[in-house]
Amino acid sequence: MPELPEVETIRRQLEGALVGQSIRAIDIVAPKSFQGNPELIIGSIIVGIGRRGKHLIFKFENGCGMLIHLKMSGQMIICRDDPADCLNDGDDPSGRLYDQNEKYTRVKFKISNGQELLFNDMRRFGFVRVLDQNQMQTLEEDLGLGVEPLEDDFTADHLSKLLKKKPKSLIKPFLLDQSNIAGIGNIYADEALFAAMIAPDRQAGDLSAGEIANLAEVIQEVLEKSLKLGGSSMRMYVQTDGSRGSFLDQANVYGKEGFLCSRCNEGKIVRLKIAGRSSHFCPVCQR
Ligand SMILES: [Zn+2]
Structure with missing residues (x-):
């Protein structure tokens, strides 16, 4: 399961690629992997991408949000303009670690800059959840998580x-x-x-x-x-x-x-x- 360093690595890369953009459309391939109303976030600018524990938190200009947990096998893959660019062989001699045929793609996000963001999840324990403004307000409390070990208050x-x-x-x-x-x-x-x-x-x-x-x-x-x-x-x-x-x-x-x-x-x-x-x-x- 991705832990703090893995989720934080992904967060930083998503932040660099997506802040200032918006989501143009969402293709929910597997309804089980997606919760909430996608209309709440479509078209609103992504103003930040945070992390709490192992959760990713997309923040939108309109105050809504999107919570993502990768659980056992979730992946966030950014496909560049040319889809061939995202077919990275990595270092694994046995082949690509993520599924180039999108067999395990559960949600596809069309980004305003033309890129596509994939939520892949072979095991299907992960989820994408759209949060309205009220849910964003109470998110910290609802998650019930302890201290962040890389923050200054962890002493x-x-x-x-x-x-x-x-x-x-x-x-x-x-x-x-x-x-x-x-x-x-x-x-x-x-x-x-x-x-x-x-x-x-x-x-x-x-x-x-x-x-x-x-x-x-x-x-x-x-x-x-x-x-x-x-x-x-x-x-x-x-x-x-x-x-x-x-x-x-x-x-x-x-x-x-x-x-x-x-x-x-x-x-x-x-x-x-x-x-x-x-x-x-x-x-x-x-x-
Ligand atoms: Zn020893």
């Missing part, structure tokens, strides 16, 4: 307060809970816990002040690093031009089951289910 103090509210929670599921911190999923939770040398099954209330301060710092470092690398591509995530992100090439634990730990050179990375999600960690140097 060791803040993290410490959050952890104290749920002292019995294991740290891994705590990090995945979007109402605590928004945007962290399995990859970055595992990588951050590795960087902080904290075992994923430690209890939240059990972490020392030093560990908490370190954890807050490495969460930001791991997310920033992935942002620089265009995110993590496994399965379906691609950038808006169809190219992959390369963070996973540099991951320490995620997808490294059985490999020797790059830090202690002693432990072998294990994969274990913790609170229903697979966790990757070094049993020797993560305590």
Whole structure:
């Protein structure tokens, strides 16, 4: 599932390409993937594209909005004037990561500059939802998301307060809970816990002040690093031009089951289910 760095990468690319334009028409290929009244946003200028956690939020001049969640396999692909330009092979020798035949295209947006924006979603868990002015006003409350980890208000103090509210929670599921911190999923939770040398099954209330301060710092470092690398591509995530992100090439634990730990050179990375999600960690140097 695309996490904060992937959604933020897409957001930045969409922002660069679409702000100042408007949507001329919407072709709803799969009604299940589209909610709300498309007429509310057609013709209104896109004034901003924001992100909250793993959600993309299009903002229109008329006060309406469009919320998009990519869930497991959603993609936002910008097709340039010449459709051939968007058929990017990426780095994947097995072929294109997104579907050039538009087999999984659920919604097509015709943009005022002649480009086409595709919402592709093989698994169909993602959605596009048009929001009226009132829904935009209450969106923050309705989403119920926790702090943004790359914002200034995410500090060791803040993290410490959050952890104290749920002292019995294991740290891994705590990090995945979007109402605590928004945007962290399995990859970055595992990588951050590795960087902080904290075992994923430690209890939240059990972490020392030093560990908490370190954890807050490495969460930001791991997310920033992935942002620089265009995110993590496994399965379906691609950038808006169809190219992959390369963070996973540099991951320490995620997808490294059985490999020797790059830090202690002693432990072998294990994969274990913790609170229903697979966790990757070094049993020797993560305590
Ligand atoms: Zn180790």
